[in-house]
Amino acid sequence: MSNMSRRSALQLTSGMAVLGTLALAGCGRGDDTAATASAKPVDSSPAKGTVKVWAPQGDADVLAKVIKPFKAANPDLDVKFTLIPNAEYYTKLQSAIAAGKGPDLAQFFPEAQAQFLDPSILRPVPDGLVEPDSFFKSLWDAGVVKDVAYTVPWYAYTYALVYRSDLAEKAGVKAPTTWAATVPFLKALQDAGAAHGLGADIGWDIFNGQDVAMYAWQAGGSLRSADGKWTLDTPATVDALKFNASFFTSGTADPSGPTFLDAQPYFVSGRTACMITGPWVVGQLDTAAKKTGWTTSHVATAPLPAGSSGSTSFAGGGTWGVLASSGNADASWKLVRHLATPSTQVAQYKAYSSLPAVVSAWDDPAIADQPLLDAFLTQMKTTRAFPQVSTWQQVATRLGKEMEGVAKGTQSAEKAAAKVQAYAESLGSGTE
Template sequence: MKLGRKAVAVGIVGLLALTACGRADEGSADRQTGGATTTTVDDSPATGDITVWAMGEEGEKLPDFVKGFTEENPDAKVQVTTIPWADVMTKFQTAVAAGTVPDAIMIGTSFMPTMVSTGGLAPVPDGLVDSDDFVEGAAASTVADGVEYGVPWYVETRVMYYRSDLAEAAGVAAPTTWEELTAFAQAMKANGSAYGLQLPMGDAEDSTQVILPFYSQAGGSIFNEAGDAYDLDNQAMVDALDYYASFFTEGLSPLAGYGDTQNSAFVDGSDPAFISGPWMVNVLADMQGEDWVEQNVATVPVPAGTANNDSYIGGAHLGVFNEAKNADGAWKLVRWLAEPETQQEWYAATNDLPAVNSAWDDEALTANPRTQVLQEQLKNTIAPPTVPSWDELSATIETEAEKVANGQVTAEDAAKTIQAKADALGLGW
C-alpha cells in the first residue's frame, strides 16, 4: 500500500515461510514481556465479537474478506471499521486514553514506535507465529525496544520504473549501479526528455524513502554497533547526500513539483524514470491502458551503490490492543490473516504482496514478471527504524538533503547537523 507522509515505512531481506510451527497446543498461560502481560493462543476456534480498525483500500475490502474466517469460526463475529489514514493516530491515542479501543488494528509500519510508546499495543503472544518465517525486514519492523508488537500482514518495496521505449531510443539499458543510473539519466535527457529521473524532495514528499536506501547502499548503518544511538555523521551519509543532490544540481531531476507531476511527466516522457512501489503499474494502466504499460514501461531492481542495492520497504502489520475485550479472538484472526493460503487469497483480492514466503509460490505471483522483480528486490531492503524519535529525525534529514540539493550547505555540514539532531533526540524511549 502506498501512503502519505510517514504512513508506512517498512522497511526486506529474504522471504521465508509462515507455518503453524511453534503454536501452543495448550491453553492460555500468562507471561511477562517488556513489562506487558500477554498470553499464548491455542488452536481452538475463535468465539465472540472481534472489532478491528483498518485503513484505506484494505479497510474497505477486509469486511467481505473475513467471511472466510467466520466460516471457519462460526461462533465468532468480525466487525471492521474503516479509518482514514490521516485520522488514525489521533483516533488511536484518543481511544487508548479513554479506554475505548477495539480489539485489533492495522498498523502502518512507521506508526509502530509511536503506538508502542503510548502503551496501547499488546506484545505478540508466545508461539502465535515464528518471526523467522517472515520477510526479514518486515519482521524486524514489528520489534520495538526488543519486543514484538505486531505480525506482518503485507509488504511492498520500491523498484525502478522507466520508459523502455525511450531508453531504447536513447541507446541505454537498465542501470545496475550508481554510475550507470547517472549515465542513464543523462542519456534520457540528451535524447529529448526534460529530465532523466524523478526524485522526491523535502518533508512533504517523504524524501527519506530514497535517501535512507542511498545511505544503506553506500554502506551506512542507522545505529552504532551497540544499537543504542544513531550513527549518521560518516562518509556513507556524505556520499548518499552528495549522490542524491547530484541529480538536482546537474539538472537531471526537477527541484519542485515531484508529487504533482510524477505520473503525467512519466507518461508524456518529460521525466521518464522514477522509483516507486507496485501500485504504480495499476496507476499507469488506469491512465494509459494495460497495453501501453506492457509495451512502454519496464520495472527493474534499484541500482546498487558500493555496498548493496537496498530499497525501501513498506506495508502494514496487524496488532492487538492491551485493553482488547476479545484478545484471544483478535489474535486468532491475526494468525489466520498471516497464513500462506490466506495471504494468497488476499493478494488476489487486493494485489497486496504477501509477507510470507510460501504464499509467493502461487502461480499468480510466479507467472508475473513484475512481481518477480519485486520479489528479487525484497531480498535487499531497508526499513526505517522502529524508534519513537525517527519521524522527527527523518524530517531533519529531508530538510538538510534539500539544502544540499539547492547548494545551500555541503553534504559534510548536513551530516553534522543531522547527527546533532539525532544526539539531541536520542532514540525516544
C-alpha cells in the same frame, strides 16, 4: 501493495512525534518480563465473541470480503471493522488508546509503528502463532523490540526502479546496477526523448529523508549504532546526500517537480522516464495513460542501483497488533493468524493488489506471473527496517528538509549531515 498516496501517508504520520511522547510516557519500554509472560500460545478452537478492528482506509477496505472463509469457520465470531481516513487514523487511534476505548486489533505501518511497540500499548505476539521466518525478515524485525515481537506483518512493499523500457531500448541502455551508472542511464533516457530522466518527488519531507536513509545504507551507513547512538554525521550519510543531489545537479531531475501526484502523468507523457517508487505504480499506469496494455509495452522494472555496500532498500507495508486493553485477545490473535497465512495474503492481493508479507505467497501464479513485480521481490529480500525509536519520524523529516539545500546547491552535504546529527542527538530515542 498500498494505493495510499505518499502525501496521504505524510498526513497520517505528521503527528507521530506527539503520539509517541504521549504513548510512551511512563511506560519505559522496559517491562520485557511481563511482556514475555503474557505471550501465551493461542489454541485452534473456534474464535468467539466480538473483535473490533481499526484500520486506515485503503488495503483494509476489502477485508470483509477476504476473511469470509474465516468467518465461515468461526460462526460465533463477530468482526466489526472501523475504517478511518488516513490523515486521521493514528491521531484517533492514539486518542482512543489514551481514553481506554481502543479497538481489539489495529493496523500499523512498519515504517512508522515504533511508538506503539511497548507492552503498555500492544500485547506481545503469542508463542507459535506464526512462523517468523516465513515473513520478509525486515518486516518482522520492524515489530520487534528487545527480542519481543509486538506486530505480525500483513502486506509488503519497497522501492525499485520503474522506467520507460521503450526509451531505454531506443537509447540502447540497460537499467543501472551501480550508483556510478545511474546518472548516465538517466541522461541516455533524456537523449531518447524524455524531458528529464528521473521524476523525483521534491516534497523535501519525511519521505525524502527516508530515501536518503536508504542511500546511506547502500553506502555502508547504519543510522544508529548497536549501542543506540545516532550515526548520521558519517561519510555514508554524506555520500547518500551527494548521490541524491547528483540527480538534480546533473540536470536529470528537476528540483521544481513533479510533485507526488504528478509523478505518473509526467512519466506517461515522457516528461520524466524513470521513478524510484513502490509497486503500486505498476497497476496504475494504464489508467494514467488511458490505454489498456500501455504499461506492458512501455515499462520495465529493476532493483535499485547498488552503492558501495549494496542495493539495500527499506521495508514498508502493513502490520497487525492486538492492543493491551483488548477484551478479546484470543479471537483477535486467531484473526491475525488467518491474515498471515499465504492463501489469505494471496486473496488480499487479488482483492486489492496488496503484495504479501509472507515470502512463499509470492510463488502463487497470480503474483509470480507478473514480470514487473520481479524486481520488487528481489528488492524485498535486501531490505531493512527503519530505526525502532519514537523519534525516527522527526529525524527523517529533518533529514528530508536538510537534503533540499544539498539538492539545490545552497548547502554542503557535510553541513547537512552535521545538522541532522545534532538534531537527532537533541531528540534522543524518545524512550529513555
